[in-house]
Amino acid sequence: MAEENNLSFILNKPFDVSFSERPKPTLKDPHDVLVAVNYTGICGSDVHYWVEGKIGSFVVEKPMVLGHESSGTVVQIGSSVTSLKVGDKVALEPGIPCRRCTACLSGKYNLCDDMIFAATPPYDGTLTGFWVSPEDFCYKLPSHVSLQEGALIEPLAVAVHITKQASITPGQTVVVMGAGPVGLLCCAVAKAYGASKIVSVDIQPSRLDFAKDFAATHTFTPSRVSAEENASNLLSQTGLGQGADAVIDASGAEPSIQTSIHVVRRGGVYVQGGMGKPDISFPIMALCAKEITAKGSFRYGSGDYRLAVELVSSRKVDVKALITKTVEFADAEQAFKDVKEGKGIKILIKGPNEKA
Template structure:
């Protein structure tokens, strides 16, 4: 018999399986049911798969992975007004409480009761069907593919980070890290009018891609002191007194230290990547330069719709980032590829109408 809702489930670190689960029911008249067609794999998904936890979020019960998805609406609640069955949508995977102070002030990404897909204890989107409120499903314009729709999630992260950096026309910015988020930050900064967009990474192959994709200049990271690294970036890229804004998409301590030294007086630093919980930080440079230092977490009000508009208008292209697609039954291969830093973004195709898959798969 065909499966009802085949799902890719993490039981514990290094142990995943395919499980046929019940089709979700609409929990509210404002909900929609989506047949998931494409799902990208994020570093957080891989971290849960490999370690079973991220900080305070620990996998204690089996959890469906995935949160970067697009699909086709198959059912809508009685109160849904903007979507109908057959509409193609991208899916914002975090639903806030809508009632707390953070939600009411428009920063729902900081909601303490956020239900975020594939973050314990909430199941993710790597399933045949997924249920979401209407306002967290965004109809894709006709010119956008479902594959592009799956990349709206990481692009929204980039939109949020660049907004935190307050990038404006004419700014010179540096982005540490040429992975998917770093590359998308470069692309959004270009769309926002940045004059110089410098990508810094140790991987020369990724830097070559960054230069073709959105960066105006690239710098190969080397083993040197943060002060020397900063001076080399500023001099090589002709940044004068320093960059107007710097984004770190790595979470690596040397990159963070270098960034603070490479900023101009009064510049803005945004932490987009996550690494060690505690690091050595150049606080003297922070104070004497009177820097604006900000964190960035997921995406907030307007970021998802902005990301859709950027792709639909052609101001940001995400097609080049898709370097591989795998069938649903080969989902674990995508996790191995991301862990090995193969390609930029791998997509897992939706469940085909085929006999249910059974059995465990244990990572090497």
């Protein structure tokens, strides 16, 4: 952990990555800590930047370090740090808000206009040797929670926030569109919240098999038919009757979104968690006629990371089950290729200073 190098995995332009030594960061604020990054998961947004060089208005205009789903070990603390010490294992929350705007002061810091978020242009990410973070955006991991599990706290926090938006209570029925990492974790969080029926929807049989073993009570494979027909088939095959209490779209796919609105019961809740095309055709008449409460969900807010750590610590959510494999830092590009090709659920990259 004491090595001075800060080897980083850098995106230069679409499909053009390289390894480069960057200056080791230094503590400039007494409340900051220096963390040696141990593990980083690959997210869909990381792959999107690698392939497209942009997401919406966020465009990679200069070389950028990738990665934002990370855990690490504290190697240095600022003079005012009280909650952490050298040697602590931590999950890193990769977005630092301004803490002063209306959104931040109201507890919705994920909506901060001045958010500094890892691997979102123009800011570098966490696929690097060392990372500086404010102490309150580092979450100490209990001794029985591994650093590998710590790297999955970030996607779990996303799922926690989405599921909070759905206002799920014990005994309710939930449908989750998409069985990628976030969709699977939404199923797991809904189960932890006490949902009685959880339906995972995807077009990949292997992902649905995993979902059934992981947290879903039912699965459904959509067909190439209309959204209304897919919704009708889903409701009849899963015994949801007039519809689900809550439907979460974690896919961003237009057909899934359209089907979702027809699956929600009258007066139910729909949450958009997945991001797809900027504009889609949307069944607005069904939304109005059923008085559906529709919500967006963006990253995570106050309390979401702490709850994610608690869910892992208490073993209510088994994030380790999602880890397909762990690769060396030198194999990062191949890991990105594997994720793009849909191989496995979650691939972790060891930090360049991780020797275990």
